[in-house]
Each structure stands twice: as C-alpha cells, then as structure tokens.
Amino acid sequence: MCDNNEKIIIESNKLNLYYGDNHALKDISFRIPSNRITALIGPSGCGKSTFLKTLNRMNDLVPGVKIDGQVMYNGEDIYGKAVDVTRLRRQIGMVFQKANPFPMSIYDNIAYGPRTHGIRNRARLDEIVERSLRDAAIWEEVKDRLNKSALGLSGGQQQRICIARALAVEPDVLLMDESTSALDPISTSKIEELAMDLKSRYTVIMVTHNMQQALRISDYTAFFLLGELVEYGDTQTMFSEPTDKRTEDYITGRFG
Amino acid sequence: MRSHFDQQLQLLNSEMRDMGALCEDAIALASKALSENSKELAEKVPPIASALDQKERDVENICLKLLLRQQPVAGDLRQISAALKMITDMERIGDQAEDIAEIVCYMQGSSRKETELFNSMARSVIQMVTDSVDAYVKQDLELAKKVIFHDDVVDDYFEKVKKSLVDIIVKEPDMGGFALDMLMIGKYFERIGDHATNIAEWVIYSVTGVHKSAELIKN
16 A cells, blocks of 8 residues: 555545456455555556546547446546546646657657647647756757657657657646656666656556666556556565565566 | 475575574584694684685575565565574584684693683574574574574673683783683674674564664655
C-alpha cells in the first residue's frame, strides 16, 4: 500500500477485466497517490499494461472487452454513464512504447490537442507549444525547427515530442506505457529526469520492464502477476525487502 | 535462468566459509600457543592474519563485481551487502588473534593454571565465529540469534578472568606485569566475541532486512 498520508488521485476497487473468456485483471484494488511516480512491473501478459489502459478507458476500443468494478478518479467513477471520455483522456494523458508523432510539423503536433479543445488564438497556442516543449525538455533542441516535420527527429526526440503533446492539454496524470523501452540510454535518462521533474505538477504512472528504471525514479511500485496485483508498496522497500515470495522471485530474476 | 549469478553467490558463500575457517584457525592457534606457552605456535598466527587480509580483498572483489554487474535487489542485495560488512569484522578477528600471539611471544616462561580459563573462553569464541559464518551460509536466523545470546557467556568469562587476575595482583605483586598481559589477552578474546556478534547481526539483516531493530533502507 502507499503511505496513508498520501493524497489519492486514482483508486480502483475490485476491478475485473475480461477479453472474451480471458480474465485479464482480477479484483484489482489499488490506490494511486497524487504527484508521485508509480511503476507497474511484472512479466509480459501479467495485466500491467491492461490496467494502465483502464485508467483512461483505452480498453473501451478493444472488441469483446468486459469491465466490472470501479476506477475512481478524483472521487468520480470514470466508467460512470455521464463521463465524457474525451475530457477524461485530456485529464489522463498517455505516452506509448513507440513514439507516434503525427505526420505534421512539430508545432502542429503540440497544438493539435489544444486546437481540438477549441483554442484558436495564435499567441495562446504559441505559448502552450513553448511551455509544453520546455516541460518535455526538448525546447532547446527544436525551437528553431518548429515548422519542420516531427518525423525527422530521432527516436528519443520523437518520444519527448509525444510527452510534450500529452502535456499540451494540461493533464493531471500521465500514463507511460514502456515509454523508454525503444530508446538509447541517453534518451532514456532524459525521459527519466523529465518524469522526476514533472511529478511536482503531474502524477506519473508508468509500466516498465526495466527494474532498474523503476528503482531509479519511482516512489511506489506495484507487482502484477497473472492478472493479480501481488504486491504494492514503497519502491525501496519493495526492492530490498519484498513481502511476497513471488515478488522476490520475479525481481531477482528467478522467473518471468 | 540465473545460473551464472547463482554460481557467483555460491562462490561468495564458499569464500565466506573459507574466511570463517581462517578466523577459527587463527583463534585456535593463538589459544594453543597461550596454553602451551609456545612461541613457535604463536609465530604461525601472523601468516593466517595476512591470509585473512587477502581473503577480505577477494570477497570485496566478488561483492563489488556482483553489485556492478548484477545490480542485485531483495534477498540478493541483502546477502551481498551483509557479506561486505561481515568481512570487516572477520579481518579484525585475525588482527586480534595476532595481537594475542604477539603477547604470548614475549610472555615466555609464564605458563600458569589461569590459562585453562582462557582455553574455555577461546573455545567459546571459536564456536561463536563458526556458528555466525555457518548461519550466514545457511541463512539460519535461529543460529545467528544463538550467537548473539552466547556473547553473554563470553562476557562472563571475561569477568572471571578479571577477578582471577585481581587475585594474582593482590597475592603476588611481582606478577603484576604478567596479570596485565593476561588482561589484554582476555580483552582480545572478549572483542572477538563482539565481532562474532556483529557478524551474526548482519546475518539477521541478510535474512530479515532488519539490523539491530532498525530498517536500514529508509525513505
């Protein structure tokens, strides 16, 4: 569990998810603290990415998916009937494993979200683009080529463009699904630094296969196995004195 | 899946066991040199102390390589970090056996019945050292606790040693120098017991993650 003094931003209660007959998430009850980095770890197929996607309803798009239980975000059930999913995804943004900039200019990539939400004023857009690129620690690298295609950037730069794009709509929470797994160590380190800088203003929830990454930057770690949340707690305790034998076996490389 | 890593951990265990055996040899020899009043035996202790110094370097090397290359976590991290702490105490045990042997060398011709008390004390501390290293290799919490408990027995021996030496000083004032040498030896044995206790405390950390009631990795 996370520290009792933490402010909770997202809480799942007995969350179950089925892909057809496959029971992919089993009774997940999980309280995620605000302004912290929470890492989700576990072997492939354990449900960690599925869980991450339930947090901004990305699984709605999967055919045959069935979800029961609750995911409360700031006290409201995000699976409630009245929820505006577009608004929810603005508040809970996502960055994927593979950088996926739109085939347009760097500027337009970042301005895309704000424009969708009705911002047309050029000066206001300029301001958002600069702030987002600065927050994503890539402003200095791209400020002189904002009108060039984002596809011409390196993988690490493209990933930071995607982070800037997610930040442009001023989310509360940033979901990162193995967002550094395709990057070299320098780009990885830049994004890790970025995640640590961002947590004063955002909540970061990240899926990672890189245990050292979870150790370096996360405050809390959750270990998933076969659709269950096995253990969840403060990262340093989890990696020095895990409570559950399955956690110990996984993080020490005995299976997985 | 992690067979290479496990082999390295086994190598670490076997080096720790060897280092423990060297500690036992050093104490046993120093004690025998004392009871037999043998300079010849006493002179065999310093090479063992040097071998312990070398072992300390070897174990450090294994541990640092494991930290670098395996980036251990959980039980592995505790086992390796405990080893790094334990070898400092083991090396000190070698130094103290050497200190005892050094005194024996210049105490020539002073063999007395008091040495029986020292023999018992030496047997006690050797047992503590053996058990503490065994507890580490087997990750045996109960054995480690037994070592810590046994330290009181060694402390009692030291109290007896002090009393017997006070008697000597009172009854035979010209034996004052001898009594002080013996007091030093008693103190060295007692310190060896403390080192074995330290080792056992690190074994408990290695098994439980708690060192002397304190969580070492705090937020």
